[in-house]
Amino acid sequence: MIVKLGSIEAGGTKFVCAVGTESGEIIDWITIPTKTPDETIPEVLAFFQKHEIEAMGIGSFGPIDVKKSSPTYGNILNTPKLPWKNYPFLEKIQEQLQVPTGFTTDVNAAALGEYAYGAAKHTDSCLYITVGTGIGAGAVINGELLEGFSHPEMGHIIIRRHPDDRFEGVCPYHKDCLEGMASGPAIEKRWGKKGIELSERKEVWELEAYYIAQALVQYIMILCPEKIIIGGGVSQQETIFPLVREKVKELLGGYFTQPEVTEQIDDYIVPPGLENNAGIVGGLVLAKMALESK
């Protein structure tokens, strides 16, 4: 008999909910707009109550508390989406569905999906970065999610400003961190148009690659992931990949001699293997892990 698993990808504008199998196939799914918890969560629960799922995996927008020993484990923390601030997300789902439930960030779930069934299958580690409305990244190391006192906040790392770039940055915390300089809203504010309308403007994508490559170099120096996957809106600009790869090689300066980051770099920095399904499939993987560690 097929074991049915649940997955929630909770985003700022919509919740994607899916039921699938232990091998990552999706059987049924639904999209629910993100309103308040009182409006959205009953719809989410109603969907899953139609199915007999044996475990659940949640990949949520953040910041969230992922530290199992914490009294607020499973809560959404200090989000600007005020109705969700301090919402005990994990508790509300578990109390209704009564199944083992894994809980992590949306980008961690996407990393897990790509690791298990996408571009990073057959590796021991990967990093997934999404560049869109915000910038976030998650990593899987030896089959486990990378989490410490908190989930990472890799979108807010320090980068060097391009000497010709006078844009101040849009991050309310750090101004010109990576997210402040290279997220979708940063592109739109700097160039006066959305990224999608700037496809032909070479200088836009060269500057974008300049910043993304710096971030990848930091991730490589610190984590040495076996595969790097770039998702999110910006990854739809196919021209970005060769620009980023070239710049990463240049910035590494020949320091690493491993083929991953030298002659095989085209196969190292890649788009998602699961396209837009990395997060929702990752939730199924998380559910499976929750079931196994029950």
Next chain:
Amino acid sequence: MIVKLGSIEAGGTKFVCAVGTESGEIIDWITIPTKTPDETIPEVLAFFQKHEIEAMGIGSFGPIDVKKSSPTYGNILNTPKLPWKNYPFLEKIQEQLQVPTGFTTDVNAAALGEYAYGAAKHTDSCLYITVGTGIGAGAVINGELLEGFSHPEMGHIIIRRHPDDRFEGVCPYHKDCLEGMASGPAIEKRWGKKGIELSERKEVWELEAYYIAQALVQYIMILCPEKIIIGGGVSQQETIFPLVREKVKELLGGYFTQPEVTEQIDDYIVPPGLENNAGIVGGLVLAKMALESK
């Protein structure tokens, strides 16, 4: 009966060899100058052959091959110490001693020592950074060493140059990466004197803290370790700790609200609990891990 374990801390100027127990106590030790492998390794082996050790842990200068599936696993790689280049370190030790042997970098071993018995005991994760002749860091996450396609090279991350700092940097690969700007040789070249002779020069340590804090912020954003330990020569300058902590808080910009990096930061960024023994004790922990996974 006491299980005896061996530990080697292989550095550029000396090898420290120790025999100790499963609880990290050192029973006997010796220091051997680093000459060529033909001169040094027989002395190392002679020391261990006097003892009946049941496992061994090696923390070596790098770069080294730590990837178990690699054909050159256990070798020293492209080091400027030419007699050691491509030396099959792990193989030579194992073939003579015939015990399970763990193999990692010197900084990873130090991180492991601090995690098990030093400043980071009672945590699930820590990062150890040494700032001295070079800059390197290692991390333990959920009890395991952080390694991907290679061991990390966290000393070579990108940092922002201080606007008043015209020093070009000493890294032969990247010029003004962290190591290029903040290592002992960088301090000496920039200021014309060794760090130890500059203790009273406040501006030296403020600039040093400016760079180290940037590195720690990158490590925090990416890894969220539960404890950060600064070792190496620069950590002997006690004034550096409050300067680094203050700068880290400033750079984080209130983005994390966890107490580790806010009100408890004095207890978060700390000197080694094992003083100069972190690496050699970490080798004993590595030996114990090798024995358990045999």
